[in-house]
Amino acid sequence: MSTAVEFRNVTKRFGDFVAVDDLSLSVEKGQFVTLLGSSGSGKSTSLMMLAGFMAPTSGSIFIDGEDVTGVPPDRRNIGLVYQNYALFPHMTVAANVGFPLKMRHMSKSDISERVRASLEKVRLGAFADRFPAQLSGGQQQRVALARAMIFEPAILLMDEPLGALDKNLREEMQVEIKRIQQDAGITTIYVTHDQEEAMSMSDNVVVMSGGKIEQAAPPAELYEQPRNAFVAQFIGSANVLLGKFNTTDGQASFVSDAGASLPLAVPLPDPSGTRKTAIIRPERIRFTVANDPNAIKAVVETVLFGGTMIRYAVRAGEQRLDVVAVNDGNPPRHTGELVHLAWDPKDFLLVDGGGV
Ligand SMILES: Nc1ncnc2c1ncn2[C@@H]1O[C@H](COP(=O)(O)OP(=O)(O)OP(=O)(O)O)[C@@H](O)[C@H]1O
Numbered sequence: 496m497s498t499a500v501e502f503r504n505v506t507k508r509f510g511d512f513v514a515v516d517d518l519s520l521s522v523e524k525g526q527f528v529t530l531l532g533s534s535g536s537g538k539s540t541s542l543m544m545l546a547g548f549m550a551p552t553s554g555s556i557f558i559d560g561e562d563v564t565g566v567p568p569d570r571r572n573i574g575l576v577y578q579n580y581a582l583f584p585h586m587t588v589a590a591n592v593g594f595p596l597k598m599r600h601m602s603k604s605d606i607s608e609r610v611r612a613s614l615e616k617v618r619l620g621a622f623a624d625r626f627p628a629q630l631s632g633g634q635q636q637r638v639a640l641a642r643a644m645i646f647e648p649a650i651l652l653m654d655e656p657l658g659a660l661d662k663n664l665r666e667e668m669q670v671e672i673k674r675i676q677q678d679a680g681i682t683t684i685y686v687t688h689d690q691e692e693a694m695s696m697s698d699n700v701v702v703m704s705g706g707k708i709e710q711a712a713p714p715a716e717l718y719e720q721p722r723n724a725f726v727a728q729f730i731g732s733a734n735v736l737l738g739k740f741n742t743t744d745g746q747a748s749f750v751s752d753a754g755a756s757l758p759l760a761v762p763l764p765d766p767s768g769t770r771k772t773a774i775i776r777p778e779r780i781r782f783t784v785a786n787d788p789n790a791i792k793a794v795v796e797t798v799l800f801g802g803t804m805i806r807y808a809v810r811a812g813e814q815r816l817d818v819v820a821v822n823d824g825n826p827p828r829h830t831g832e833l834v835h836l837a838w839d840p841k842d843f844l845l846v847d848g849g850g851v
């Protein structure tokens with residue numbers, strides 16, 4: 496594998512404000528990488544610097560090993576799709592898609608051939624003569640995709656391309672974009688603040704916050720080994736417990752600040768008294784029998800019946816915990832019920848620090 500894109504210590508300031516803070520990131524050829532983060536975390540700014548529409552305050556950007564920091568946008572061989580990247584309303588679908596080739600002075604016959612092939616790829620072969628207003632939102636976005644890819648760019652950038660679509664269409668388009676991206680083998684950097692979208696589409700997800708990378712990893716690794724409580728809560732949901740290790744009575748445990756003593760079925764990784772943050776996913780907590788040696792006692796406070804899954808809020812001492820169970824057809828637990836809970840030691844994750 497070789498590196499298609501590299502940000503090397505890239506910082507972008509607007510006055511005193513640091514929008515992108517010493518960003519270093521490599522993207523391999525053909526990879527689908529998503530920048531995921533809440534509003535204002537620096538995703539679009541990073542993309543705009545890569546596309547060449549904005550210059551970094553410091554640091555360098557490389558494409559195919561070449562420093563492009565000072566290279567203008569039209570010389571970077573990058574295709575772009577935005578959320579509201581409006582198609583030209585007075586032009587047909589075919590004219591919209593062929594526009595970048597016209598700008599590159601390609602012959603009419605070559606353009607029409609390429610447009611035809613490109614519309615086939617996004618499954619809009621029959622729509623060439625329509626105008627944008629005669630298309631659904633998803634179809635318009637596919638036209639925008641065909642237009643971004645028609646000059647066969649080395650890199651495709653997409654900034655919230657599905658933001659304006661409703662949920663069903665969004666999910667359909669996620670599959671479609673992934674299919675097109677894989678067929679073309681095109682290196683893609685995608686921006687979203689939807690964690691499910693990021694997880695389901697990407698080879699690698701870059702979790703950003705305050706212009707910095709919190710963690711960059713494949714989706715399963717982010718979920719199973721979040722580096723900190725922020726990532727754990729951003730990707731899926733997580734019980735985050737602050738507390739410290741304890742070894743009284745010869746048994747290793749984690750005592751949360753809220754007073755719950757959680758048995759650790761593994762040797763203590765750090766000296767007793769060390770402050771840690773523990774993370775446990777709600778679906779990794781299971782109901783168990785009263786004499787399970789590693790069980791904790793809790794009281795059910797709320798029950799949310801969701802069909803496939805049942806969500807419980809329980810209280811162990813003063814410690815609130817969320818528990819998610821698959822609906823197995825048995826009656827759900829009820830409010831006020833005393834329950835016993837346990838988990839696999841591997842699902843009890845310890846990260847540094849006290850603060851969240
Ligand atoms: N031209 C500008 N001048 C001043 N501040 C800016 C400018 N462009 C962006 N910012 C600020 O930089 C930060 C990062 O903006 P950016 O657009 O990269 O966020 P984002 O992660 O794309 O957010 P969103 O999900 O809302 O699109 C924000 O706080 C924003 O207000």
Ligand SMILES: [Mg+2]
Nearest residue numbers: 538539540654
């Ligand atoms: Mg943005």
